Amino acid sequence: MSLKRIDLLICCGSGCVSAGALKIKERFHEVLKEHKITSEVNIIETGCMGPCDYGPVMVIYPEGIFYKKVTVDDVAEIVGEHFVKGRPVARLMMQEEEKTISAQKDVPFYQKQVKVALGNCGYIDPESMDEYIATGGYEALGTVLTEMKPQDAINVIKESGLRGRGGGGFPTHIKWQMVHDRKADQKYIICNGDEGDPGAFMDRSLLEGDPHRILEGMMIAAYSMGASQGYFYIRAEYPLAIKRIKMAIEQAKEVGLMGENIFDSGFSFDAEVRTGAGAFVCGEEMALIHSIEGERGNPTPKPPYPAVQGLWGKPTVVNNVETIGNIPTIFRKGAEWFAGMGSEKSKGTKVFALTGDVKNTGLVEVPMGITLRELIFDVGGGMIGDHKFKAVQLGGPSGGCLTVDHLDTGVDYESLKERGAMMGSGGVIVMNDEKCMVNVAKFFMDFCVEESCGKCSPCRIGLKQMLEILERITDGYGREGDIEELQRLGESISKLSLCGLGQTAPNPVLSTIRYFRDEYESHIRDRSCATKVCNDLMHYDIDKDRCIGCSLCARKCPTVCITGSRDEKYTIHQTGCVKCGNCFDVCPVKAIDKVPGMHPEIVEHRAAVANAKNPYDD
Amino acid sequence: MKTLADLKKIREKAQEDMKLRGGNVRIKIVVGMGTSGIAMGAREVMKTFLEEIAARNLSDVLVTQTGEKGLSSMEPVVDLIEEGKPKVTYGNMNPDKVKKVVVEHIVNGRVVSDYVVSTGD
Numbered sequence A: 001m002s003l004k005r006i007d008l009l010i011c012c013g014s015g016c017v018s019a020g021a022l023k024i025k026e027r028f029h030e031v032l033k034e035h036k037i038t039s040e041v042n043i044i045e046t047g048c049m050g051p052c053d054y055g056p057v058m059v060i061y062p063e064g065i066f067y068k069k070v071t072v073d074d075v076a077e078i079v080g081e082h083f084v085k086g087r088p089v090a091r092l093m094m095q096e097e098e099k100t101i102s103a104q105k106d107v108p109f110y111q112k113q114v115k116v117a118l119g120n121c122g123y124i125d126p127e128s129m130d131e132y133i134a135t136g137g138y139e140a141l142g143t144v145l146t147e148m149k150p151q152d153a154i155n156v157i158k159e160s161g162l163r164g165r166g167g168g169g170f171p172t173h174i175k176w177q178m179v180h181d182r183k184a185d186q187k188y189i190i191c192n193g194d195e196g197d198p199g200a201f202m203d204r205s206l207l208e209g210d211p212h213r214i215l216e217g218m219m220i221a222a223y224s225m226g227a228s229q230g231y232f233y234i235r236a237e238y239p240l241a242i243k244r245i246k247m248a249i250e251q252a253k254e255v256g257l258m259g260e261n262i263f264d265s266g267f268s269f270d271a272e273v274r275t276g277a278g279a280f281v282c283g284e285e286m287a288l289i290h291s292i293e294g295e296r297g298n299p300t301p302k303p304p305y306p307a308v309q310g311l312w313g314k315p316t317v318v319n320n321v322e323t324i325g326n327i328p329t330i331f332r333k334g335a336e337w338f339a340g341m342g343s344e345k346s347k348g349t350k351v352f353a354l355t356g357d358v359k360n361t362g363l364v365e366v367p368m369g370i371t372l373r374e375l376i377f378d379v380g381g382g383m384i385g386d387h388k389f390k391a392v393q394l395g396g397p398s399g400g401c402l403t404v405d406h407l408d409t410g411v412d413y414e415s416l417k418e419r420g421a422m423m424g425s426g427g428v429i430v431m432n433d434e435k436c437m438v439n440v441a442k443f444f445m446d447f448c449v450e451e452s453c454g455k456c457s458p459c460r461i462g463l464k465q466m467l468e469i470l471e472r473i474t475d476g477y478g479r480e481g482d483i484e485e486l487q488r489l490g491e492s493i494s495k496l497s498l499c500g501l502g503q504t505a506p507n508p509v510l511s512t513i514r515y516f517r518d519e520y521e522s523h524i525r526d527r528s529c530a531t532k533v534c535n536d537l538m539h540y541d542i543d544k545d546r547c548i549g550c551s552l553c554a555r556k557c558p559t560v561c562i563t564g565s566r567d568e569k570y571t572i573h574q575t576g577c578v579k580c581g582n583c584f585d586v587c588p589v590k591a592i593d594k595v596p597g598m599h600p601e602i603v604e605h606r607a608a609v610a611n612a613k614n615p616y617d618d
Numbered sequence B: 001m002k003t004l005a006d007l008k009k010i011r012e013k014a015q016e017d018m019k020l021r022g023g024n025v026r027i028k029i030v031v032g033m034g035t036s037g038i039a040m041g042a043r044e045v046m047k048t049f050l051e052e053i054a055a056r057n058l059s060d061v062l063v064t065q066t067g068e069k070g071l072s073s074m075e076p077v078v079d080l081i082e083e084g085k086p087k088v089t090y091g092n093m094n095p096d097k098v099k100k101v102v103v104e105h106i107v108n109g110r111v112v113s114d115y116v117v118s119t120g121d
Ligand SMILES: Cc1cc2nc3c(=O)[nH]c(=O)nc-3n(C[C@H](O)[C@H](O)[C@H](O)COP(=O)(O)O)c2cc1C
Pocket: A163, A164, A165, A166, A167, A168, A169, A170, A172, A192, A193, A194, A195, A196, A197, A280, A281, A282, A283, A284, A285, A286, A318, A319, A320, A321, A323, A324, A425, A499, A500, A501
């Protein structure tokens, strides 16, 4: 028995770590020593607690008090006041409309969330198997192995309605059944922890924050389909996730929860970690399988599906980290409980990495079917500043943008797909009215062009064509017919590409054309970017009435294209301007405006220089 | 580990170690740690509680603290809160009294009326 009276849980998810959580932890050790109360406080490094915007965050038990934006300098006060004198530090608590919120459970960010896969993330010490077991860990595995036949376990997953969280939403039980039904001397289960979507960190957080859960889920899956060997495929950029999974495997083996004859059931299982080099396409299951085999990570045509001919030609199931993370809880709480959450065809919860222009960016888990409005405005806390919501991008580079008109759409596989977006793996980027949708589409297209493996021509050449058209549109050389050409290319690339990368890469472009066609049109016809994001389609202008002739802008202009005098005031010579924005930033009286549209001088200049021949002409 | 019963054993032990984060708490001890409480020896009182509880392996008892309790003439002040029973407040506590409260009240369920300064909320 220990003398501990306080559990200090410090969030050490990636956001909080980069905000200094580890230094804060060290400082706690020092200050506790100074007060001679080291033996009374447990310091626990947890996985991601979710509200990354408020990091570094921490929770202090037994009261469950939540502190945000803690700095190294706050540590002395927390220890001196809260730990020694029992007076929690109010200024570090969340404030909501004048109210101070002390307990974690009352923080609005958590109110609409339901944590299943993330149930322990941010609550337990991920490096302690005992803490996982304390929350009911490995009970599901024990029950399945000792009381269920593989087919019974598959039936439970079928009843739960669990679908793949890696993007496609494929019913999990069907994959398992296919592998279960095949006769083979060896079968494999692979956990897909590649997570290549820009801005996504759901799977990383799960692997880092609750590794035993993923291990347990994998073993239940393996037993159900008759696999005795598993692989964790995790990108090398996730060293902590790799370390924690390896540690979990070792701990489980040590007590016999993994290895030979687990729970005396005759079932034996072993697992290994394989690291990926971080190519987006290696998240695609066939490419991933080849990468594990030691081959180049390129996709190959399906069929044959992995369930028939997977890793080393053997029947294989590839499941996403989060899919696997749901499994132990489904067995512990029952298929009915799980199926009770969500919408008709999408059951359970989904973890999202909420990013962009919302107040509460971070890691969230919500019931399927929650509306985008609730996700963005309740959980996400709404838009930052006075900006208006413009669009939300779901599904990363394979997904699409939705608009204000879709805010009441339920977040589930079917509803999103119908509207041209997709669930994807869980990246959600919220955008305000300062974002240019053509530019957003270009960003994702650029990503896909970079990440295309180059094996099939629709993806290799077609996406590059689309990118060039997008570039000329944003550079002010767009032509009539470009929109139609983008659509034609996008649709054929979707149909003809070998793997999911090419098949879905046109989605961001197609969905933004669908909902923001007027923006494309004004870029092309009016040579104007209303949001002033596209440099060539906006210009700076000095308002002579407001200008005081101080000459600061002229002196700061790197291309010396601003001239004038105190009397005449100053003028920007547009053909020399590189749109660096220095003048705009330094003007003491804010006499310089950003104006949408290409300046007439530039239009004339371009016509003269090229005599209407533009650099994009073939 | 070969059976669900083995797992249960580990779980029960692990849950005890995690009791601060919620779980099975029968009695909560709240020590008043205001300035005057500390001056009168509240820290010693709290430490004795922690030691006695650890020594007796009382896994369902939780020690926490609070700020000023407004009973400065009787510091150190301690509340014992038990599910379904009125709160008992002990005053003028010291390590010896703590030992007695642990044995009598916490282990044997008999309130030590000599030290009680108030009961109920
Ligand atoms: C280009 C591309 C990238 C992918 N990246 C991932 C990924 O990072 N993680 C993942 O779980 N699935 C990814 N997938 C989906 C996988 O191919 C596969 O469908 C998934 O891992 C199956 O698991 P699930 O049924 O549990 O969702 C990707 C697919 C494509 C086409």
